[in-house]
Amino acid sequence: MKAKIGALSLVAIALIAIFMMIDAGGNWDYVLPRRAKKILAIILTGCIIAFSTMIFQTITNNRILTPSIIGLDSLYMFIQTFVIFVFGSTHFTLMNNNVNFLISTGGMVLFAGLLYKFLFKREGQNIYFLLLIGLILGTLFSSLSTFMQVLIDPNEFLVVQDRMFASFNNVKTDLLITSFVLVIGIMIYFWRYIKYLDVLSLGRDQAINLGIPYDFVIKRFLIVIAILVSIATALVGPITFLGLLVANLAHQFMKTYQHKYLLVGSALISVIALVGGLLIVERVLAFSTTLSVIVNFIGGVYFIYLLLKENKA
Amino acid sequence: MIEVRNVTKQYGSKNVVENVSVKIAKGKITSFIGPNGAGKSTLLSMISRLLTKDQGEVFIEGQEIGQAKSSELAKKISILKQSNHITVRLTIRELVSFGRFPYSQGNLTKEDWKYVDEAIQYLELTDIQHKYLDQLSGGQRQRAYIAMVVAQNTEYVLLDEPLNNLDMKHSVQIMKVLRRLVDEMGKTVVIVIHDINFASVYSDYIVALKDGKVVKEGTTDEIITRPILKDVYDMDIHIEDIDENKICVYFA
Numbered sequence: 294m295k296a297k298i299g300a301l302s303l304v305a306i307a308l309i310a311i312f313m314m315i316d317a318g319g320n321w322d323y324v325l326p327r328r329a330k331k332i333l334a335i336i337l338t339g340c341i342i343a344f345s346t347m348i349f350q351t352i353t354n355n356r357i358l359t360p361s362i363i364g365l366d367s368l369y370m371f372i373q374t375f376v377i378f379v380f381g382s383t384h385f386t387l388m389n390n391n392v393n394f395l396i397s398t399g400g401m402v403l404f405a406g407l408l409y410k411f412l413f414k415r416e417g418q419n420i421y422f423l424l425l426i427g428l429i430l431g432t433l434f435s436s437l438s439t440f441m442q443v444l445i446d447p448n449e450f451l452v453v454q455d456r457m458f459a460s461f462n463n464v465k466t467d468l469l470i471t472s473f474v475l476v477i478g479i480m481i482y483f484w485r486y487i488k489y490l491d492v493l494s495l496g497r498d499q500a501i502n503l504g505i506p507y508d509f510v511i512k513r514f515l516i517v518i519a520i521l522v523s524i525a526t527a528l529v530g531p532i533t534f535l536g537l538l539v540a541n542l543a544h545q546f547m548k549t550y551q552h553k554y555l556l557v558g559s560a561l562i563s564v565i566a567l568v569g570g571l572l573i574v575e576r577v578l579a580f581s582t583t584l585s586v587i588v589n590f591i592g593g594v595y596f597i598y599l600l601l602k603e604n605k606a
Numbered sequence: 607m608i609e610v611r612n613v614t615k616q617y618g619s620k621n622v623v624e625n626v627s628v629k630i631a632k633g634k635i636t637s638f639i640g641p642n643g644a645g646k647s648t649l650l651s652m653i654s655r656l657l658t659k660d661q662g663e664v665f666i667e668g669q670e671i672g673q674a675k676s677s678e679l680a681k682k683i684s685i686l687k688q689s690n691h692i693t694v695r696l697t698i699r700e701l702v703s704f705g706r707f708p709y710s711q712g713n714l715t716k717e718d719w720k721y722v723d724e725a726i727q728y729l730e731l732t733d734i735q736h737k738y739l740d741q742l743s744g745g746q747r748q749r750a751y752i753a754m755v756v757a758q759n760t761e762y763v764l765l766d767e768p769l770n771n772l773d774m775k776h777s778v779q780i781m782k783v784l785r786r787l788v789d790e791m792g793k794t795v796v797i798v799i800h801d802i803n804f805a806s807v808y809s810d811y812i813v814a815l816k817d818g819k820v821v822k823e824g825t826t827d828e829i830i831t832r833p834i835l836k837d838v839y840d841m842d843i844h845i846e847d848i849d850e851n852k853i854c855v856y857f858a
Binding site: 354355356488491492494495496497498499501502503504505506507548550 | 654655656675676677678679680681684685686687690691692693694695696700704705707708711712758
């Protein structure tokens, strides 16, 4: 198991090194800080996506779900579209990254909070009910977004479209640092719940039998997921689909039930996928497409493969 | 002792379990019998805190389960449901080691592994302990789950239809294991069981339920009688004494 983690780390470090060094042309002072910033953003979002999806799949006992099902991605797009619809694309809320980040993260965390509060108030609600409500609200948000998108000026729509895809090209340094601190803080706080994940993968009944405060723990995990996903989405755009790919690859590669390995493994795979994908986008395809198009394409193909495989079993 | 007082569970406006009070004695096998929809499994789930009860109280050794810490209860009472579909791929040994979670929180000590080894041995799974659960037959898998409960080493062991989908040989094997748990290790076993003859031959005490209420409870000899079974199942059941066991003949 440690060897596998080691191998993954080596690949990740090698890819990062290539990314940092390639075509530098001697201008190290100019190139390195810019690339380092991109790499940090990638590591941060990669880890967030991997952790949140892995945890989400374990608590729902379902290997084909990602946190996007509770509608956070759609809400993000809704907030972006709404701001442009109301204020126009030159307004400071859109231009100023800090404000935009705050509004988006705040909106998503608030939404998740309200959703959970409303649903957990009544006792004995099962988690699939929550997912269903999230799915419906997500559809509502994307319909509203589409509605506003067809009404606005085509030039403004281009700005919206730009936000539809994850991008690592214009991440702001101060946001990056804030996010890093936030994420690390959350991780430290929630590390003690990680041990429950192994047991939660046995299902609700076994988890309760083994003495896990089930409702309490599930609620905590869902809140963590909402915050993490909100940060990642506000930072680079909607990218949760990557999680599906990464979490399942981690399961297949690590072949263990222990989450301490699964979480680290999936984070590394996630970083490898993102850095590798970015290298392809920037060096092979010469920026002719975006990273999320590639991620969604590969993710989609893999998703179909998973469905067919599960269907056979 | 487990004491159930006036417990009620409602789904919508229907009372699935209605005002049930039962006492479950230590060191005995107690069987819940009754027709489908009698509320046996629901009652068992409420006793083991898997389901919340709408009314009433359940005391385990004098402590109400709603007041107790779940992690402490996990050292006193264990429950095994009939369907155990899990998404992760585990070997028998890994599954059984989960039984020690209440004690070690995932970091198993040498002593914990001793319990795991003993449980595996007790269920005669030593030879196949490194096999994956999805490679096992139904009987082996059920034994693996029971081994996990044995490793959990709780005073009370609750099982919901442990013989579901097992053939005669494996059913007998499981019931003998449960009997040994009680006779050799002094555990208290509560089972929901459909096969009335297994209930008759292996249990000490029987609680008969129907339509969410207790129809009758008592020792096995008191319950396995023609009038009471007629009351519970609405069937005229012929009872034969074979080798000091009461066997019900209900096929014709």
